[in-house]
Amino acid sequence: MEPEGAPSMSVSIKNGVNTRLDRIDKFIDGAAVQRVGDLTFEICKNNLERMVTVSEGKVCDTILKLYNKDAIVVEPAGALSLAALDQFDEEITGKMVVCIVSGSNNDISRMEEMKERSMLYNGLKHYFIVNFAQRSGALKEFVTDVLGPNDDITFFEFSKKNNREKGPAVIGIELKSKNDLKPLISRMEERGVLGKYLNQEPELFQYLV
Secondary structure, three states: OEEOOOOHHHHHHHHOOOOOOOOOOOOOOOOOOOOOOHHHHHHHHHHOOOOOEEOHHHHHHHHHHHHHHHOOOOOHHHHHHHHOHHHHHHHHOOOOOOOOOOOOOOOHHHHHHHHHHHHHHOOOEEEEEEEEEOOOOHHHHHHHHOOOOOOEEEEEEEOOOOOOOEEEEEEEEEOOOHHHHHHHHHHHHHOOOEEEEHHHOHHHHOOOO
């Protein structure tokens, strides 16, 4: 298994030749390489039944659960095996399964980023470009009329522009339930303030997370 953001082995096996990726997500740094070793590639190509990839968000969610429930500190690469278990639900039901959890080289300063990625994976954190009217009270109206009772603004960046009716702001909103997203977007659309949903814009989203 390997990170979804750095699937160099998966791509190489699919292509039948060791392939170098142009770009990778280095978050799971212990398992993220642009090109795997030639010997490693030959061994995996000839012996593995299949390769699976795991999203970085799922790995972060697994790390936080290990820490909060079992007081186990594990680095991102060390949590890959546990994070991938969901993909084998039907195959492992009723069987004894052993996952190797290795490496505690986890920088505590990364915990906030891990929490962020975990919430994104679970559909609880969302970023938007919102078009605010350039007048006093616009933000208050947004909080009162658009946000749900359990929604929380966790990121806000706005620069006032003169001689414009509306000005864009980048807003991060944390939800209590992922089911609150559609009603939130509907309220934004009804009030004509929704500019763009950024979670589905990877080129822009990378500057926020």
